[in-house]
Amino acid sequence: MLRKEQRRRARRAVVRTRLIAAGTAVVLALGAAVGGTATAMASNGGGGGSSTNTNxxxxxxxxPGEVCVKPxxxxxNSTTTPFVLPAIDSSRVFSKVIVKAGSSGKSVVQENAVFTTDRNGGTLTAGDTFVHPExxxxxxxxxxxxxxxxxxxxDVDCTSIEFLVGRALxxxxxxxxxxxxNGTRGQINVEINEVQPANGDPASTSGLxxxxxxxxxxxxxxKLPISAADAAAGRIVFVYSTYLTGEWTIEWIQFNSTYFNKDRIRSEVHRVRRPAHQGSRDADRPHGRPRLRDERLVHARSRRGHPLVHR
Known part of the structure; x- marks a missing residue:
């Protein structure tokens, strides 16, 4: 009789386990239907912010430039009352949503469900709804x-280059x-690198x-630091004229996989002269660009296939 009772208890335990597993599968399916797929999880680690508390x-x-809010x-009962993403300022976009429920290893496997897409794998937008998958x-x-x-x-001229890459740097x-x-042909470059203090790299709010x-x-x-704002906006501003003297000609530029004057056409040049006394007033101009005496150069930027000459 004792062995029969032990077998009955074992069978009941198996049934309970299967029911719990089935219920978890239903909740997981609901999470995918109501919110986006939970693409990453974290319990007591995995974050990169200034706090060690996942709450x-x-x-x-x-x-870069990320701001998180805890409403x-x-x-x-998130089935009937899920979380709804609110409207935000048009200057920002959603990067992720973290839904907290239970306690890792106790009531749930992972307490923090992290969503980086909507239910269809698309961009997070206001009005998207979310539940915890467990x-x-x-x-x-x-x-x-x-x-x-x-x-x-x-944006290219005889003094500076501005490149917006279309994503964070x-x-x-x-x-x-x-x-x-000054008569010497060569190539100058801009490389974006991660700051390594051991290499004497400059301190940077963006880490770049x-x-x-x-x-x-x-x-x-x-070496110059890149601000968090420029890194987030994908902006590189190269005021190369600050480091040059005399005369130079810009013949060709590569921006990642796009080009200025890719075919190296030399049918026309554009000249510009700096004022004799620029003074400190130029520090107040956008990106520190020198004031140009020949303002026609501004219009020359949009012409394709022409080298730029500074004298």
Whole structure:
């Protein structure tokens, strides 16, 4: 009789286990239907923010320019009352949503469900709804946003180059410039790199710096920090004229995989002269660009296939 009772208890335990597994599968399916797929999880680690507490907004602030918000929201029945993403300023976009429920290893496998897409794998937008994939109740929610990134574009003249890459900057971004500098032909470069303090790299709020390489034309290289705002906006501003004297011609430029004067056409040149006394007033101009005496150069930027000459 004792062995029969033990077998009955074992069978009941198996049935309970299967029922729990089935219920979890239903909740997981509901989570995918109501919110996006939980693409990443974290319990007591995995964040890159300034806090070690996963209940804190700053724990989840990991991207350049990212800001996370913890609204006053909780739900005992997220099936009927899911979290709804609110409207945000047009200058920012959603980066992720963190839905907290239960306690990892106890009531749930992972307490923090992190969503980076909507239910269809698309961009997170206001009005998207979210539940926790393992538990019907929600203890709190954190959503994060990053600055909207301007469309990719380039702006070139005889003093500076501005490159908007169309996304946040990373270590793959670069600018290569073929130049004739005081009669010497060479290439100057901009490389975006991660800051390594051991290498003497400059401190940077973005964790990135720009390496200006002038050694091909006999000038020293320069390292400059990149601000968090420029990194988030995908902006590189290369005021190369600050480091040059005399005369130069810009013949060709590569911006990642796009080009200025790709075919190296030389049918027309554009000249510009600096005023004899620029003074400190130029420091107040956008990106520190020198004031140009020949303002026709501004219009010359949009003409394709022509080298730029400074004398």
């Amino acid at each position: 804190s907004e700053t724990f989840w602030q990991q991207l 006053a929201f909780s739900s005992e 538990k019907d109740s929600i203890s709190h929610v954190i959503y994060c946003t990053v600055p909207s990134v301007p469309a990719a574009s380039t 990373n270590g793959s971004d670069h600018i290569n410039v073929d130049i004739v500098y 710096y720009a390496l200006y390489k002038f050694d091909a034309i006999g000038l020293p290289n320069v």
